[in-house]
Structure formats: C-alpha cells, structure tokens
Amino acid sequence: MIDWQSTLWVLLAGGLMATSCALIGCWLLLRRMALLGDAISHAVLPGIVLAFWLTGSRATLPMLLGAGVAGLLSTSIIQWLSQRRFVQSDAAIGITFTALFALGVLLISRYSGQVDLDLDCVLYGEIAYVPWDLWIIGDTVLGPRAIWTLSGVLLITILFTTGLYKELLVSTFDPVYAQAAGIPTRAMYHLLMAVVALVVVASFEVVGAILVLAFLVVPPATALLISRRLPMMILMSVVFGWLAVLLGYIAAHLLNVSITGSMATASGILFALTLLATGLRAGKGRPAISAQRIER
Amino acid sequence: MFLVLVGLTLLGATSGVLGAFALLRRKALLSDTFAHATLPGVCLAYLLGGKQMGWLLAGAFISSLLSVGWVSVITHRTRLKEDAALALTLSVFFGFGMVLLTGIQRWGDGYQSGLDRFLFGQAAALLPHEVGYLATACLLILLVVGALFKEFTLMCFDRDYALAIGLPVRWLDALLMGLIALMVVLGLQSAGALLMVALMITPAAAARLCTHRLSLMIWLAALFGMLSAAGGVLMSALYGRLPTGPVMVLIASALFAVAFLFRYTVRGERRWQRP
Numbered sequence: 001m002i003d004w005q006s007t008l009w010v011l012l013a014g015g016l017m018a019t020s021c022a023l024i025g026c027w028l029l030l031r032r033m034a035l036l037g038d039a040i041s042h043a044v045l046p047g048i049v050l051a052f053w054l055t056g057s058r059a060t061l062p063m064l065l066g067a068g069v070a071g072l073l074s075t076s077i078i079q080w081l082s083q084r085r086f087v088q089s090d091a092a093i094g095i096t097f098t099a100l101f102a103l104g105v106l107l108i109s110r111y112s113g114q115v116d117l118d119l120d121c122v123l124y125g126e127i128a129y130v131p132w133d134l135w136i137i138g139d140t141v142l143g144p145r146a147i148w149t150l151s152g153v154l155l156i157t158i159l160f161t162t163g164l165y166k167e168l169l170v171s172t173f174d175p176v177y178a179q180a181a182g183i184p185t186r187a188m189y190h191l192l193m194a195v196v197a198l199v200v201v202a203s204f205e206v207v208g209a210i211l212v213l214a215f216l217v218v219p220p221a222t223a224l225l226i227s228r229r230l231p232m233m234i235l236m237s238v239v240f241g242w243l244a245v246l247l248g249y250i251a252a253h254l255l256n257v258s259i260t261g262s263m264a265t266a267s268g269i270l271f272a273l274t275l276l277a278t279g280l281r282a283g284k285g286r287p288a289i290s291a292q293r294i295e296r
Numbered sequence: 297m298f299l300v301l302v303g304l305t306l307l308g309a310t311s312g313v314l315g316a317f318a319l320l321r322r323k324a325l326l327s328d329t330f331a332h333a334t335l336p337g338v339c340l341a342y343l344l345g346g347k348q349m350g351w352l353l354a355g356a357f358i359s360s361l362l363s364v365g366w367v368s369v370i371t372h373r374t375r376l377k378e379d380a381a382l383a384l385t386l387s388v389f390f391g392f393g394m395v396l397l398t399g400i401q402r403w404g405d406g407y408q409s410g411l412d413r414f415l416f417g418q419a420a421a422l423l424p425h426e427v428g429y430l431a432t433a434c435l436l437i438l439l440v441v442g443a444l445f446k447e448f449t450l451m452c453f454d455r456d457y458a459l460a461i462g463l464p465v466r467w468l469d470a471l472l473m474g475l476i477a478l479m480v481v482l483g484l485q486s487a488g489a490l491l492m493v494a495l496m497i498t499p500a501a502a503a504r505l506c507t508h509r510l511s512l513m514i515w516l517a518a519l520f521g522m523l524s525a526a527g528g529v530l531m532s533a534l535y536g537r538l539p540t541g542p543v544m545v546l547i548a549s550a551l552f553a554v555a556f557l558f559r560y561t562v563r564g565e566r567r568w569q570r571p
Contacts, residue, residue: 084560086504094327094497095497098490105542224375265388265391265395268391271384
C-alpha cells in the first residue's frame, strides 16, 4: 500500500532541491569550483552545532543562519588562503573544510550527552520525514515545512541566476573582460558563494550534508556531456536532476534502502549511461562550452 | 595505549611524507575522493562475507582504486575537468555506499555497529596485532617512497624532462595514487576516512610554508604528521571523551596556522622561490 500524498511531498521536496542545485551547480562546474561545493557542505557542520547549542532548539531558522555563516566563513577562508603564493588552492580547500568539519564532530561528541543532535541526521538527512514535519500557524496547516524552505531557496536561486545572468556569464567565461567592463568580479564570487551556501544549507536537512554535492555536480556534469550551449546545459541539468530524484525514489522503494543514497546513485548511473551513449572518445575534440573559456 | 601511540605516530609520519608528494603533484584532494569511495567497498566486502578487518579494508582499497580509475576515465575522455571528476566520483560512490549501508541494516541480521565507525575512527579500539600490520604497511610505504625518491621528485617538478629521459611517468603516477589510496585505507580504522584527508594535506601544506627545499619539506611534513597524531592520541587518552580523529585534525590545522603566521608575518612575502 503506497501513501500517495506523502510520496508526492517527498518527490516534490527532492525535485525542488534538485532544481536549485542544478541551477547553481552549472556555474560552479563551469568555474571549476565543483570541490568548493564539497567544502561548503562539510564546513557547515560547526555552524549547525553552535546554532543548536546556543538556542537549544532544533528550530529551522537559527540552524540555517548558523550553517550559512559557517559556509560563507569557509569560502572566505579558502579564498583568502589561496591568494597566497605558497598555498595551493586545492590545499586551501582541503585544510579549511577538514578543520571546520573536525571542529563540528568534536563539538557534537563533546556535548552529545546534553544535546539531542544526531550526527547521522546532519550527515545523511532523512527525506522520508519531509511529509511529517508540518508548518502550522494557529490552526491552519500550511503543508510540510521543508517544501516552503526549498521553494523559497529555489525562488532566490532563480532570481539570482536569471537576474544576473549576463554578469555571471561574462565573469565566468572571460574574467579579464568582465573586470574591464566594470563588473565587480570579486563581489560576484562572494554572491555566488552565498547562494551556494544557501542552497547547500536548505538541502542538507533533506538529503544530508554530503549528498548535496551529488546534486550540485552530477546533473550539470551529465548535461555538459551532451550540450553545446549554456542555456541548454542548464535546462538539461534540471531535467537530469529530476530524473535522478524519480528513479532513485523508485529504486529505494523497491529495494528498501536509503532514499537519498539511491538518488545519488541514480544520478551517477545516468551520468555513466550518458557517457557511454555519447561515446567515450567523442568528447575530446568537439566544440565545447569549456573551450570558450580562458585557460588560467 | 603505548602501542597505539607508536602505531599512529608512524601513520602520521607516513601520511605526511606521502602527502607532500601528493600536494606537489597537485593530487591532494584525491585523498578526499578516496576517503568517500571506501564506504561502498567496506559495505560490499561485509555483504560478501565476513566482518574481519583485513577483508573489509581490502574491499575499501579495491573500491578506492576503482574510483581513481573512474576519475581518470572522466578527465581523459570528456570535457569535464579534474575537480568536477573528483566531486562527481566521491558523491556517487558515497551515495552508493549509503545504499549498501542501509541495505545491510534493513535486509540482514540487523548488524550495523562498526561499519559507520570507519567514518570517524576509533584509535583506542586498535588491537595489538592490528597495530603491527599498520606499522608494517607504513614502513613498506616509506620504503617504496625512499627507493623512488628521485623519480617521484622529478615527476612532480619536471614532468617533461622525466618523460624525455625515459621514466615510466604514467606508472609512477599510478603508483603514487595507489600509495595514497593505501594510506587512506590504513587510516580508516584509527583516524577515520573523512579525517585522513586532513592528515594527508595539512601537514604537507604547513611544511610547504616553512621551507623551499624538498628534502627539508618532507622531513617537516613527517614531523608535523607525527606531532598531530601523537597529540591526538595523548589528548583523547587524557580527556576521556575526546575523539582521536578530530583532535588530530585540529592539531594539524593549528600547526598550519602557526606556519602560516610565521611565513606571512615574521618573514617577508617575496624572499623565497619555489622549492
């Protein structure tokens, strides 16, 4: 017996999350900053724990704030470190996120007696609980809380990526020209990072901190394999994100396993199939989105 | 206790040395991918039979090797760059690992404890003979790195020259990656997968800030690795409930911060050249 209503809520939550991740993930991928998504998703942990510790509740807003601050802090540290001549950018990423993550784990294990915050819940999320965590004002039930959060974040993401499309495009593909044309590239970087942090933070409640990365990177990467133009790539990555959510949910239901893990696996399988279908050798010489970029 | 201290100190030193080469070869974040990619291997090994540590670690090692193969397929055959390949591989492998982990919990006899321990490690739970294996493996890695020191150095700094004089650069590269994978797997039990990444990267990066000579950098990386590992073990022994892995990482990060301050405030920014 399948509970259709809660199934639909779960799928909607997954789809909203996948859409925001795909929209912002395309830009991360094109800027070669895919691993920054990984860094942010680990680095939010101490922010969550501290917010929880300070307020003593699992209310959504303080946790989102704490996580957002920690995420932005981590990208600023990474940026600041990698400007130095003797710190490689990959080392800067590795040092920053492991330090923050270790701090988070330490805080959790130190206060695990006093606070009821489950590490598993933060790391893995539980999309199956989405329909049961309702947002209630007075007597009116407004539906699952996560749906509202995810819709809000999606709205912000859409506003950001369409409103600043030209600026993003130019500062991604031709940073030198962007600066000459008076586009504040550094501000664009920080703004992009803020939106990434927002998306990661809103999604980790649903899919967990680590698997956000799968939705940030895999659908855009799959889309990059088959598209030559950027609008097409963005559209296709949203499609692949939704497909991964649907197929993953069905597989998880049939096999009785983790829904989010199965969605990530589904996105990986979609990538592998696309890679096989486009031909392993075909990718090299084709006119590419990445070929228009200036090599650093 | 003493045995654990010795074993982990050796582990820290080895990961420092190997991390230095990984850093210079710009493969530092490969350890991150390995750390996540071990999960499905451990779970599959468990499903295929046996809770024996050696068997589980063998599974972890094989799935790390598969993950690096997958990364190199993506970077060589598609337009995707290496960072995308690493991020894609680690998230998909980890997701598959979660599927298997929940499968183990829900299909089978309900056994689950112990497998997720690999994420964060438990140094105190190491048995004496396990420390023996750990130490042997670390010494072997150090021996290989020592024997191929010149080749690795050349490969990191002047790949074209190394190719020109006929060194098997691709094989050396593969060997280095294999050693990094082995290192991450060795640290699974004690430091935990996610925190082995820090033990590979942070001491080496700190050492890079302190010197411009390769041999000195490697000795310093080993020293920093040893200090963080030993400090982690001692602190978690002294203050009951501190987990070893995170403490090690935080000590390594503090060492990096000191090296960073030393480099950019005490000394001038421009004086030193590349090693």
